Amino acid sequence: MPSQPTFAPHSSSTLRLPRRGPLLDTKSHIVVVGAGAFGGWTALWLLRAGFKVTLVDAWGPGNSRASSGDETRVIRSTYGDNETYFDLNVRALELWREHQHRWNKSLFFNTGVLWFCYEESPSMIEATEPFMAKHQLSYQYISVKEAAKLYPHIHTKDLHHLVLDPEGGYLKARESCQAVQEALVRGGGQYKMALVKPEAIEKGRLEAVILSDGSTLEADAFVFACGSWLGRLFPEVLGDIITCTKQEAYYLGVPASHTSLFDTMPVWIDLDGQDFYYGIPGNAYRGFKVGVDKRGELFDPTHGERISNPEVLAKARAFMAHRFPALQNAPLVESRVCPYENSPDGNFILDTHPEADNCWFLGGGSGHGYKHGPALGELAAEIITGKRDLENLFRIR
Template sequence: MGMSAGYELARRAVKTLLIDAFDPPHTEGSHHGDTRLIRHAYSGDPAYIDLALRADVLWQEAEQLSGTELLVRSGVLNLADSAVYSFSGRLAEAEKRKVRVEHLDAGEIRRRWPALSIPESFAAMYEPDAGYLYSERCIAAYRQLALAHGAELLTNTPVLNITAREGSVTIHTAKGDYHGAAAILSAGAWFSMLAPFVHLPIKAVRKVVGWFDSAPAFAAGNFPGFTLGTEEGGYYGFPGIGGAGLKIGRHDTGREWSPGEPLAPFGSEAADEGDLRRVLEAYMPGAAGRLLKGSVCKYEHTPDEDFIIDRHPLHPNVLLAGGFSGHGFKFSSVVGEILADLTISGATSHNIRPFSLSRFTPSGHSQAGLILEGM
């Protein structure tokens, strides 16, 4: 989100400084691991569908401007046990907004993808226009475009403190202090490092993904991206790309993590591979081969799993953007546009009311001086 916002500001001729504790793209956040799903049919607040459709347009623009393939329309197959999850809400919202979707029963799922072992209780919502993004390429593309428009980037520069007053923000780092009229804070799983300047109800958790040796039926071009809702839990994944094997991760569960703590490598817990293999053996046996690679990343999410895009309750010239993990990467192109809009004009045409920080206060209104403790 920060790199996208940096590009959007720089291309609008705003003098822009980007500060990162590492050197993006990197493995210390929530964006590594090659791929992220992009889909458009959401339930809940209609803002998600509108933003997903706009994000798709912006990804295409970034792809053209950077000359790098970022988006692959593999389709996304959303599978679920009907006893666990119903697609009715998402199907209804998709129809209202003319998003192409197909509702499939178990027989049709098996006919189209015979390598799946799906019980009769399963149904699916297939999105033919959805697919996946090459996440690290996306970060690199926005970095390239931002710098080309005159943005400056400080890498390997942790932020030590922030001070703000009307019309001015100072970022204190080990390499010096940097001053601007406004700031955007998009620190992901590292937001707690910015206390006491800001406290957000964001929890970071350790997550794992694995790549498994899989049959040709699960290779890119033959199999779509997918989500899987089962009694065993919620999962997501990608076809085998370039011989890397089918990639799968678990959306729910995860051990809480705090900045400064070691992040245990893949395989440190039996469930790292065990949870993934168990669901593959049950529903995708042809993809339950040898583990080719495992990786660890961080989820950072809010209690309701909706985003935070709002102003600091005490400093209106400081914007906060966080709580995106689990389903947020696809939106980073449009979130950058939103943050640039808010920085420059104070408003955006996009509906961001569902992402207000005030929803976590008892009254539903922002309160000066309120400290929102991390959950």
């Protein structure tokens, strides 16, 4: 387990020869296991490409056990010097806007993302500047003096400056997963709620999966996008690669005198280099959300209790009282646990089982995957159907 979050996944990778999966005929049946951000969007893009698609999930899209659960997720383009994720996020932003218009459903809230910077030139921000310019985007640099006027409820005296990314904001998490699943079914895809167990791989192929109702589901290809459960379904391949950690989020009740200040401010991220607290204000008047991005304790996504660790909560509250003094005595009105499915380097995983080229793994969200869902699903659909090479950055190391 990494000692701190991989906020900017490593862009370097060993040089590997290009590889492409088998080209699938559009009459092929593809089963996607997991209706979260990765699996749901991939299933939808596969359906749109003309394939027969069955999406399966044990507890439903956006359920409380899933990494894609809870109410909201941050969407940001800032990734340091990693252009792959920057470009993926630019495409994702385009697709989020397109789909919320298509479905007449508010999913993306363009509040901006406010970065709290302790150093003069934090690499997370500065290394992204060339990519911002390439896409005709720009940050807004805010001095501590200016911040005191713009955000009087934020303590900024220990910061060097603040940076606003006006393109970012937050997404509806649980609701978006459900919207994708509903679109899949409306479009003619099949959805099943069941626990899945893969059959044994024989002669280089996976022929079927066994469902918890005792039935068998056969297909030409299988995509396992089941988050923290990937390592449990395939322990021989992913058991030491995918780890699940307990990540906590809290909703604090803001004082009535400060509601407008807190509820209308941007999403924020604290670049302290250690805890990486972040927050999502306002959403549907649920309270002021603060998330703990520093990797937590190992966690069982199936049986683990979604109860806050008192020490983690106390530390988060101390930070909030410092950064947002008006919240010093704010009541905890709600709390959530989000299981992170971490890869060793923070990069996503999109690769085949080493013994079966029709069995695909899609995961490794590592706490930053949700925002990329529509763009990653679009990319995954092309790779899984053999239309383009695998991405080296996402191959199993």
